[in-house]
Amino acid sequence: MRTSQIHRKTGETDIQLSLNIDGRGTYDIDTGCGFLNHMLELFARHGRFDLSLKCSGDSHVDDHHTTEDIGISLGQAFREALGNKRGILRYGSMMLPMDETLILCALDISGRAYLNFDVQIPTEKVGSFDTELxxxxxxxxxxxxxxxxHFKMLAGENSHHIIEAVFKALARALAxxxxISEEYADEIPSTKGVL
Incomplete structure (x- = not known):
């Protein structure tokens, strides 16, 4: 089982996270932000990742530290659970429609961090959530x-739909x-021999 447990505590947030990549899409999430809960719940469901996450953050300020630190913790959890990445397909992509919205997500578990976020969210907030987060x-x-x-928005008008499609597309592409490829189960998918 490819699993990980992360505890990250700073002066701004205290996060407990457990992840099972090879799960069934079960989740138990409490971030202190309703909209972020919703996004992470559908991320777990559509990726079929088992995700338990509790965050106590400085939401009396805003949701910036909570959102960023959960992103940090989830990234660490995936990196740890994937281990040496032996046998993974490595690449994933999804073109995801949600009503009027169409989002393209393509990714490479490369070991190299790069984000291209070509998404225009028309409103500053969805509920209390700052959409720039x-x-x-x-x-x-x-x-x-x-x-x-990489994210590319091909169509979209409703901010909720756009962000939801982003998280769902990420989940599907990441899954x-x-x-694990049965054909390449004993191989690192790189000519370098490491990822």
Whole structure:
């Protein structure tokens, strides 16, 4: 089982996270931010990752530290659970429609952190959530995981739909890339021999 446990405590957040990459999509999530809970729940469900996450953060300020630090912790959890990445498919992509929205996500579990976030979110907030934090989350995740991650918005008007499609597309593409190939199960998918 490819699992990990992360405890990250700073002056701004206290996060307990457990991840099973080869799960069934079960989740128990409490970030202190309802919209972020929703995004992480659907991320777990659509990626079929088992995810337990509890965060106590300085939400009396705003949700910035909570969102960024959860991205950091989730990236660390994936990196730890993937180990040496032997046998993974490495690449994943998803073109995900959600009503009027269409999001393309393509990624490489490369060991090299890069984010291209070509997504225009029309409103500053969804509920109490600052929509610009979507990119902050993805930046933290890519940096800590060593992930090359591209998003391209091909259509979209509703901010909730756009962000939800981003998280769902990420989940599907990441599940694809992290899957073990029976054909290459004993190999590192790189000519370098490491990822």
């Amino acid at each position: 979507t990119k902050e989350f993805m930046t933290a995740l890519t940096r800590e995981m060593g992930l090359t991650l 694809q890339a992290a899957a």
